[in-house]
Amino acid sequence: MNKRTLLSALCLTLSFSHFAQADETIKVWSWDIAADALKKLTPAFEKQHPGVKVEVIDMGPQQIYDQALAGCSAGGINLPDVLTLENQAAERYWHSFPNCFSTLNEFGIEEYRDQFASFKWSELQKGDNIYAMPWDSGPVVLFYRRDMYEKAGIKADDIKTWDDYIAAGEKMKSAYNGQVKMALTNHATGDNWFSMMAGQNGCSYFKNEGSEVQITINQPGCVDALTTLSKMVQNDLLGNGDWDGKLQGLRANKAATAMYGGWFEGSIRDFMPEQSGKWGVQLMPASKPGGVRASNNGGSALAIPNNSKHKKLAYEFMTFALTNKDNQIEMLKGGLIPSYLPATKDSYVHSDQPYWGGQKVWELMLNTLDDIPVVASTPYSVEAKDIYIFTQGKVLSGEYPDAQKALDKAAEQISKATGLKIAK
Structure with missing residues (x-):
C-alpha cells in the first residue's frame, strides 16, 4: 500500500469514527447539586470526545429509584447510560436484579480500588463483582456554635467522648436555663443518630459473613450506641426535629450542635449566612476514651x-x-x-474557610476517611429499620430500660421478617 492509499484509508477510518460518534448521547440520571456538578463537567468531556453529547437529567432520588426498580423489573428497559445511587440504597439492586447493571470489573475498575476510601466499596459490590464507582461521602462531624460553647464554659477540645458531650450538655442546660438543647434530632421517627453512633463502633443492622447475611443489631457496638442515645434523651439534652425543623431551630438558636455527614456544612452556610464566624467543626465524640471518632452518613455512587x-x-x-x-x-x-483520596491532598482542602472562623474544616473532615469503619448495608435494611425505630421509641420513652434486651427482641423480629440468622 503506497502512502497516498494509506493516507486515504486513514482519513476514511477517522471520518467513519467521527460519523459513528455523531449520534452518541450518554444519558445520566442524577439529582440536586450532584446533577449540577455533572452538568458543569460535560463541556470538557464533550471536547475530549468529539461527536459525543452528555445529557444530565435532574430527577429526585425517589423518582430515580422508582424508575430504576420498574426498569430492572422489566428486564432493564427505559434506563439511562449512567445513574446515581445512594450507597445505602444500592445493594438492593445488586441483590434483586443481578443482571440489570454492568459489572465494572470488565472495564478494569480494580485499578482504582486503592484510590477511594475503603468503606465506600462494601455496598457497591456483590461477591467479586463491582457494580458502581464511589462518588461522594459523608464523614460524620459535630458542627457547633462557638459563641454558645463560650457562654456555657465549654471547650470543644475537651469533648472527646460521648460522656464528655453529655457533661457539656448539662453545662449548656444550666447556662441557658434549659432553653437550648445540645442538638435537635429525628430520634422520634428515625435512626440517624443511632446509625452514626453504631457505625463508629463498627456495628450495623447486619454483617456479611462470607456469602451469608447475619443480623447484628444486638451486638455490643449497637447496644452501646442505643444506651448512650437513651441517656442523652433521658437527660433532656436532645430536642426533636425533622429536616426543616432542625434547620429552623439552629437558625433560631435553639441548639448548640448538629451531628451529620460533612455535606451538612453547605446547609448551615447557605441557610444561616448571618451566623458566619459563629460556627466551628469538631470530630464526633468516641464511645470510649481513645475510641474511633469517625463514621459515615450519606454518599453516592455511579x-x-x-x-x-x-x-x-x-x-x-x-x-x-x-x-x-x-x-x-x-x-x-x-x-x-x-471519597477519592488523591483529592484530599489538594491545597483547597487545607485552606482556611471564612464562614467557619478560618478553620480548615475540609481538612478535619477528610482526614477521617481512612478511620471510618466498614459496615454492611443489605437489601433487608428497610424491614430492619422499621423494626428498630419502633424498638428505639420504647427504649427512649423508658418502656425498655435495658437496651440489650430491647435489641435482642428486635433481632428476633428482624429474623422472623427476613429469615436471616442472628449472629452469635
Whole structure:
C-alpha cells in the first residue's frame, strides 16, 4: 500500500469514527447539586470526545429509584447510560436484579480500588463483582456554635467522648436555663443518630459473613450506641426535629450542635449566612476514651445499566468525573465531599474557610476517611429499620430500660421478617 492509499484509508477510518460518534448521547440520571456538578463537567468531556453529547437529567432520588426498580423489573428497559445511587440504597439492586447493571470489573475498575476510601466499596459490590464507582461521602462531624460553647464554659477540645458531650450538655442546660438543647434530632421517627453512633463502633443492622447475611443489631457496638442515645434523651439534652425543623431551630438558636455527614456544612452556610464566624467543626465524640471518632452518613455512587448501548463511553465519563482531582475539588466547593483520596491532598482542602472562623474544616473532615469503619448495608435494611425505630421509641420513652434486651427482641423480629440468622 503506497502512502497516498494509506493516507486515504486513514482519513476514511477517522471520518467513519467521527460519523459513528455523531449520534452518541450518554444519558445520566442524577439529582440536586450532584446533577449540577455533572452538568458543569460535560463541556470538557464533550471536547475530549468529539461527536459525543452528555445529557444530565435532574430527577429526585425517589423518582430515580422508582424508575430504576420498574426498569430492572422489566428486564432493564427505559434506563439511562449512567445513574446515581445512594450507597445505602444500592445493594438492593445488586441483590434483586443481578443482571440489570454492568459489572465494572470488565472495564478494569480494580485499578482504582486503592484510590477511594475503603468503606465506600462494601455496598457497591456483590461477591467479586463491582457494580458502581464511589462518588461522594459523608464523614460524620459535630458542627457547633462557638459563641454558645463560650457562654456555657465549654471547650470543644475537651469533648472527646460521648460522656464528655453529655457533661457539656448539662453545662449548656444550666447556662441557658434549659432553653437550648445540645442538638435537635429525628430520634422520634428515625435512626440517624443511632446509625452514626453504631457505625463508629463498627456495628450495623447486619454483617456479611462470607456469602451469608447475619443480623447484628444486638451486638455490643449497637447496644452501646442505643444506651448512650437513651441517656442523652433521658437527660433532656436532645430536642426533636425533622429536616426543616432542625434547620429552623439552629437558625433560631435553639441548639448548640448538629451531628451529620460533612455535606451538612453547605446547609448551615447557605441557610444561616448571618451566623458566619459563629460556627466551628469538631470530630464526633468516641464511645470510649481513645475510641474511633469517625463514621459515615450519606454518599453516592455511579452505575451503568446493562442495557446501555454506550457502556464504554459511560465508563469513561464516570472515570472522568470521579477520578480527576480537579473535578472532585470543584464538586467539593459545591458541597459534595469526595471519597477519592488523591483529592484530599489538594491545597483547597487545607485552606482556611471564612464562614467557619478560618478553620480548615475540609481538612478535619477528610482526614477521617481512612478511620471510618466498614459496615454492611443489605437489601433487608428497610424491614430492619422499621423494626428498630419502633424498638428505639420504647427504649427512649423508658418502656425498655435495658437496651440489650430491647435489641435482642428486635433481632428476633428482624429474623422472623427476613429469615436471616442472628449472629452469635
